[in-house]
Amino acid sequence: MDRPTLGLSCAALARSDEGQGRPGASHRPLPHVPLPPTARARYNPRTMRPVRLSQAFVPTLKEAPADAQVASHRLLVRAGFIRQLGAGIYDYLPLAKRTLTKVEAIVRDEMDGIGGQEFYLPALHPAEIWKESGRWEVMGDNMFRLKDRKGGDYALGMTHEEIFTAIARDELRSYRQLPQVWYQIQSKFRDEPRPKSGLLRVRQFTMKDAYSFDVDRAGLDRAYEDQRKAYERIFTRAGLEFVAVQAHSGAMGGSESSEFMVRTEAGEDLVAACPRCRYAANTETATSRLPPEPDGPGLPAPERFATPGVLTIEALEQKPYAVPARRQLKTLVYVADEKPVVAVVRGDHELNEAKLQTATGAQVIRPAHPEEIPPLMGARAGSLGAVRFGKAPVLVDPALADRRDMVTGANEDGFHLRGVDVKRDVLSQGNARTADLRTVRAGEGCPRCDGTLDVFKALEVGHIFKLGTKYSESMHATVLDADGKAVPLVMGSYGIGVERIMAAAVELHHDENGIVWPMSIAPYHATVLTLGPEPELWGAAEKIVDALAEAGVEVLWDDREERAGVKFKDADLVGIPIRIAVGKKGLAEGKVEWKIRGTKEVELVPVADVARKAAEQVRAATARAR
RNA sequence: CGGGGAGUGGCUCAGCCUGGUAGAGCACUUGGUUCGGGACCAAGGGGUCGCAGGUUCAAAUCCUGUCUCCCCGACCA
Numbered sequence: 001m002d003r004p005t006l007g008l009s010c011a012a013l014a015r016s017d018e019g020q021g022r023p024g025a026s027h028r029p030l031p032h033v034p035l036p037p038t039a040r041a042r043y044n045p046r047t048m049r050p051v052r053l054s055q056a057f058v059p060t061l062k063e064a065p066a067d068a069q070v071a072s073h074r075l076l077v078r079a080g081f082i083r084q085l086g087a088g089i090y091d092y093l094p095l096a097k098r099t100l101t102k103v104e105a106i107v108r109d110e111m112d113g114i115g116g117q118e119f120y121l122p123a124l125h126p127a128e129i130w131k132e133s134g135r136w137e138v139m140g141d142n143m144f145r146l147k148d149r150k151g152g153d154y155a156l157g158m159t160h161e162e163i164f165t166a167i168a169r170d171e172l173r174s175y176r177q178l179p180q181v182w183y184q185i186q187s188k189f190r191d192e193p194r195p196k197s198g199l200l201r202v203r204q205f206t207m208k209d210a211y212s213f214d215v216d217r218a219g220l221d222r223a224y225e226d227q228r229k230a231y232e233r234i235f236t237r238a239g240l241e242f243v244a245v246q247a248h249s250g251a252m253g254g255s256e257s258s259e260f261m262v263r264t265e266a267g268e269d270l271v272a273a274c275p276r277c278r279y280a281a282n283t284e285t286a287t288s289r290l291p292p293e294p295d296g297p298g299l300p301a302p303e304r305f306a307t308p309g310v311l312t313i314e315a316l317e318q319k320p321y322a323v324p325a326r327r328q329l330k331t332l333v334y335v336a337d338e339k340p341v342v343a344v345v346r347g348d349h350e351l352n353e354a355k356l357q358t359a360t361g362a363q364v365i366r367p368a369h370p371e372e373i374p375p376l377m378g379a380r381a382g383s384l385g386a387v388r389f390g391k392a393p394v395l396v397d398p399a400l401a402d403r404r405d406m407v408t409g410a411n412e413d414g415f416h417l418r419g420v421d422v423k424r425d426v427l428s429q430g431n432a433r434t435a436d437l438r439t440v441r442a443g444e445g446c447p448r449c450d451g452t453l454d455v456f457k458a459l460e461v462g463h464i465f466k467l468g469t470k471y472s473e474s475m476h477a478t479v480l481d482a483d484g485k486a487v488p489l490v491m492g493s494y495g496i497g498v499e500r501i502m503a504a505a506v507e508l509h510h511d512e513n514g515i516v517w518p519m520s521i522a523p524y525h526a527t528v529l530t531l532g533p534e535p536e537l538w539g540a541a542e543k544i545v546d547a548l549a550e551a552g553v554e555v556l557w558d559d560r561e562e563r564a565g566v567k568f569k570d571a572d573l574v575g576i577p578i579r580i581a582v583g584k585k586g587l588a589e590g591k592v593e594w595k596i597r598g599t600k601e602v603e604l605v606p607v608a609d610v611a612r613k614a615a616e617q618v619r620a621a622t623a624r625a626r
Numbered sequence: 627c628g629g630g631g632a633g634u635g636g637c638u639c640a641g642c643c644u645g646g647u648a649g650a651g652c653a654c655u656u657g658g659u660u661c662g663g664g665a666c667c668a669a670g671g672g673g674u675c676g677c678a679g680g681u682u683c684a685a686a687u688c689c690u691g692u693c694u695c696c697c698c699g700a701c702c703a
Contacts, residue, residue: 062652062664063638067696087695141627142701159703193627193701207703259703268702353700366700460703497703531662565663572663583662593662 050549051524053558057094060570070266072506073198075515079573081523088195088203095574096502098523100206103238103501104185106520107208110234111183114226116210119184121163127153129162133474138363144189144203156189161471161493164211168489169477175215178479178489179223183210185498197266199503200459206498213489215481220466220490224256227464227494231260235461237622238501239518240508242461245271248284248354249465260462260496262504267459272440276451284354287436288453289445290399293326298405299419302387307416311382313347316407316416324348329400329408329420331384333373333392336362340376340392342384344408344426345438346399352439359395359435378411385409386432387417387425394432396422401434459507461500467491509598515575516598519621524556526578526614527571531564534584540607541582544592547611553578553618572597577621578614580605 058080065084068074076082081096092100108118130136130143136155144156157163164182172180188207195201212223228244235242240262247259259282261271272286273279281287310316313330316323328347333340334356341360345351357365370381376391377384385408386394400406406420426432442455472478472488481487502521509516519525526548530541541557548555556576558567564583571579581593591604594613605613 059636061637066632066638069697084695140701188703190702194697194699196697201702205703209703463703495703500703529662533661563661563663563665565661565665568663570664581662585662 048549048552048554050545050555050557053527053556054560056556058570058574059093060573068198070197070200070507071510072200072266072503075506075510075573076198076503079515079575082199088192088201090199090202090499092499095523099502099517099521100498102521103498104206104208106237107185107234107496107498110230110237111181111208111210113233114181114230115179116181116183119164119182121157121160121184121186123157123187123189125155125157125163127155129166130155133162133165133471135162140364141193142191144191157186158188158190159207159493159495160184160186160209161211161467161491162475165471165475165477165489165491168211168213169472169475172213172477172479172489175479175481175487178213178215179219180213181210181223181226182213183208183494197268199499200266201268202499205500208496208498210494212492212494214491215479215487216490217468220468220492224464224466224492227492228258231462231464231494231496234496235260235262235501238521239505240461240501243271243273243280243458245273245458246281246285247463248282248358255466255468257463257465259460260464261458262461262508263456263458264504264507265457266507267457269458269460270455271458272442272453272455274446274449274451274453277446277449279446279448279451279453283439283455284352285358286440286453287447288440289447291445293403295402295404295406298421302417302420302425304410304412304415304417306414307383308414310414310416311380316347321407321416323407323418327406329385329406329422329426331386331409333368333377333381333384334360334365335368335372336360336365340368340372341365342377342386342389342392342394343397343437344386344394344400345397346403349397349399349438351437355435355437355439356395359437360393379409379413383409383411383413383415385411385417385420387411387420388429390429390431392431394426394429395435395437396426396432397437398434399438401427459500459504460497461504462494462496464494465492467493510575511598513569514573517575517577519577519618522575522577524554524576525618526553526580527556527558527574527576528580528582529558529564529567529571531567531581531583533561537582537584537587540587540592544580544582544607544610548580548614551611551615553611553614578617580610580614 060080061078064074065077068077076096081093083091083093085091127136139158143158146154148154185206185208187204189204192201192203195203210227212220214220214223242260242262244258245261247257249257261269270283272281272283307316307321313325313328316328317325325347330345330347332343332351334343343351343356353365374380387408389411400422402423404421406422407416407418408420410417427434440453442453444453446453469488469490472491477489478486479489505518505521506515509518528541528545530537545555545557558571575597577597579595579597583593586592586604590607592607592610594603594605
């Protein structure tokens, strides 16, 4: 942490902005004062120079761009942090770069803290390495692909399991070299089907991706736990409130994963969480406790009955039939890796495709096209059922396992079956089994305690995976264990979206006037506003700015020839935590106005105390959470 | 990919239906008056109307194609 940068930083400080002074501003080189150790340790010294807003590139906007929907997008554009280059492609302007650099610094500090070693790998990948793991096909259209001048296939990296695994395979030989924790902070490219919401879903972004290599599961468990704790510290230090939830592994594969979620309406995931216990899971994997459904004795065998024109659950609930949705079986046909599969859930339940994918073990699933259904089922959608059905695997949601006297399609247009006993008529078939398929809903029982689940929208800012040997096996990355036997490396992978942390912080911390940055990732710690044209104001402001910089406070001086209102509005918009207003009334008493963004209180502080007070606040707010 | 919407000075938009000289507010430049919550007055600069083709004496406006962006549904940090 303690880098020998003192000489450099003082040289930077001593460089004056001569010739740019306002009327009355007397400019001279700053005295050679050492920085306080905390400030020196935590930040890049070049950021210690005070910056003059009149010379800085901070293009704020009075009006929000028409296409910005979510708060973070609107405010980051308006406050001069970002501009859009294309769909899901953004320019990061100087303010954003400062914030992103701070986020990265926190991430680095915590990764290094658990023994991580930083790499920097290419974003341009030869196709061969992706073909080796099998993901050249799996990634499909989500991967940007290109050809070189010789016609060779390349891809822009979406993630780096393959590349890191290749290094491990080529260089790691013995269990004695393990564990290894490797990471990098680098651009990722994903051809998202639909980029949206500003920075929340983009096609190029910066990811901290880390990978652990161990000889055995126990080692992986330790590495995973280290990462989980590091992630909690990272998000806490970045000023985010978050929940760690059980998650779906998706194309990453592996046995277990946790997502780090920030609760916000701008998020696109749904999290089910129990307020009573610690249970929290993405609805892609969440389960719930349902009240038992009392069923009658039913019929000795399913009975066919005519239902002309009835094609939906709702229609069957109507008068002549009056079958409640919870007594119906909903039968859906999917195609999993090009093979048909039949999924059955309760009529009033919703199939979860992520769960279906997990249950089938398929790489890609999709609903069957309407024309694919009749040849397989013998009927069109609306009359489907899985009773005595032998042509494809049948997956039945456990909520149905003990049900009797149910109604389902007869696989004949215009007919349904009643008196269906799921165990007797569906699960008895060799091709049928139960699998968790349904999406949980708010208000259902917690699977771990007798609490009630809450379901809310959330934004994923990090995701950690226990990969196991998926990549090391496909890419033959082995080491010799203590018995001299070749064993595949046991891997984990751990990702954080850097820009998403910035955007999530804005979603969480803003008001009607603008952003309210957490001190730890604010582009500057303090901003000094000079209110009025009087030369004595400029002289005093400059002294304050210099004193702040010398105390290790990153300060942005609004020295523009603008009216007070403009400066206040911009200060609120940009959201720098400490606002120091230098006006002639206060100055007459030797005081300036001190205000913390996001609070109402305005305090008068003697000029002589400003730098010390600010430095203390910065230190307190950016202290490492241990 | 399916469905919906939008492309007009840097930004937010009007004009298009009913073809005929391209507009407003903000921003910018200069001068002046102001100066504690997005000032005022005056004078200016700035637009291939997304692109291509077509219809017409004449196209921002009508027609065809195309590109781009945004929003809603299937993916992910």
